[in-house]
Amino acid sequence: MTPRLLPFVLLFAAFTAQAQPAKPAAWPAPWLGVHLLVGSDAQLNDLVDQAPKLAAMGVNALIVEVDYNFDFRSHPELGRPTAITRPVAAKLAEVCRKNKIRVIPQLNCLGHQSWAANTLPLLTKHPEFDETPGQYPANKGIYCRSWCPLNPDVNPMVFDLMDELIDAFSADAFHIGMDEVFLIGSDFCPRCKGKDKGELFAKALNDYHAHLVGKRKVEMFMWPDRLLDAAITGDSEWEASKNGTFKAIDLIPKDIVMCDWHYGNRKAYPSVPLLLGKGFRVWPAGWDKPDATLALARFAREQMNDRMMGHLATTWGKVKAANLADFEPLKAVAEEYRRP
Numbered sequence: 471m472t473p474r475l476l477p478f479v480l481l482f483a484a485f486t487a488q489a490q491p492a493k494p495a496a497w498p499a500p501w502l503g504v505h506l507l508v509g510s511d512a513q514l515n516d517l518v519d520q521a522p523k524l525a526a527m528g529v530n531a532l533i534v535e536v537d538y539n540f541d542f543r544s545h546p547e548l549g550r551p552t553a554i555t556r557p558v559a560a561k562l563a564e565v566c567r568k569n570k571i572r573v574i575p576q577l578n579c580l581g582h583q584s585w586a587a588n589t590l591p592l593l594t595k596h597p598e599f600d601e602t603p604g605q606y607p608a609n610k611g612i613y614c615r616s617w618c619p620l621n622p623d624v625n626p627m628v629f630d631l632m633d634e635l636i637d638a639f640s641a642d643a644f645h646i647g648m649d650e651v652f653l654i655g656s657d658f659c660p661r662c663k664g665k666d667k668g669e670l671f672a673k674a675l676n677d678y679h680a681h682l683v684g685k686r687k688v689e690m691f692m693w694p695d696r697l698l699d700a701a702i703t704g705d706s707e708w709e710a711s712k713n714g715t716f717k718a719i720d721l722i723p724k725d726i727v728m729c730d731w732h733y734g735n736r737k738a739y740p741s742v743p744l745l746l747g748k749g750f751r752v753w754p755a756g757w758d759k760p761d762a763t764l765a766l767a768r769f770a771r772e773q774m775n776d777r778m779m780g781h782l783a784t785t786w787g788k789v790k791a792a793n794l795a796d797f798e799p800l801k802a803v804a805e806e807y808r809r810p
């Protein structure tokens with residue numbers, strides 16, 4: 471090569487490098503996944519029994535949302551010794567590995583720190599971490615509590631919990647939740663008051679990414695509804711953001727896997743091409759209605775994009791772990807993915 475050509479070659483190389491989509495992880499595509507809330511060893515044992523059936527359907531990923539339902543050692547006050555234990559988590563991990571199912575543990579970060587009147591352990595034991603400390607007694611008038619993304623004492627504690635779950639499930643990926651965060655940048659928080667909500671949300675994501683991807687070398691998954699501008703996607707305030715957090719979409723790493731949830735039957739799901747266009751891998755997630763699940767799965771497949779990963783079936787209490795392989799929307803989408 472002549473020196474005169476070198477700049478053009480380098481330019482071409484840079485262009486082609488940028489034009490190539492990020493390679494999917496070394497796990498098979500398409501990804502057919504299931505998301506399940508889990509709170510006991512008994513449920514994990516049911517999943518152990520279901521694993522061969524799920525694998526036979528084509529399921530190759532299982533998100534187990536553990537949250538605080540674990541026998542945590544680093545911070546025992548945040549867990550429950552009678553909930554999920556290490557030996558059973560290890561058993562599920564081993565059986566799933568043999569069945570080529572990737573197990574991805576989940577701990578909801580930032581938001582979803584309460585449900586109805588019940589505040590979850592982190593903010594019960596550490597009310598000083600609350601984004602709205604002392605406000606909304608019995609959680610009246612709010613959806614869910616949030617922790618403060620700028621309180622310097624929260625992340626070290628949460629990272630200990632993440633580490634325990636990653637180790638217990640021998641996981642190479644972690645789901646951080648992050649959906650439906652309505653309390654952020656609150657006037658009741660002395661640190662966050664007046665700050666940009668998109669920048670606060672991005673800071674939280676970048677902090678978690680630095681720990682999970684940077685330090686632990688695992689992949690990071692999230693629900694992306696707070697990254698979507700509802701005015702653009704036309705979604706409700708649940709499926710997309712009307713509280714300014716969407717600015718964060720341009721302030722975070724592109725290697726985060728976006729579990730883009732939509733549970734209604736529609737002709738189009740604008741967030742799927744939007745997230746793909748931003749350079750993210752997208753794992754569309756449906757729920758309980760087979761027709762809506764198929765509408766989302768077919769729309770996603772039509773995108774013909776290497777970063778469209780497959781389908782994630784959420785369950786949200788509609789099926790027990792013991793009957794997971796019989797969940798109708800999962801069967802429908804598994805059938806859809808058997809079609810070429």
Ligand SMILES: [Zn+2]
Pocket residue numbers: 601617618619620621655656659660661662663
């Ligand atoms: Zn705050």
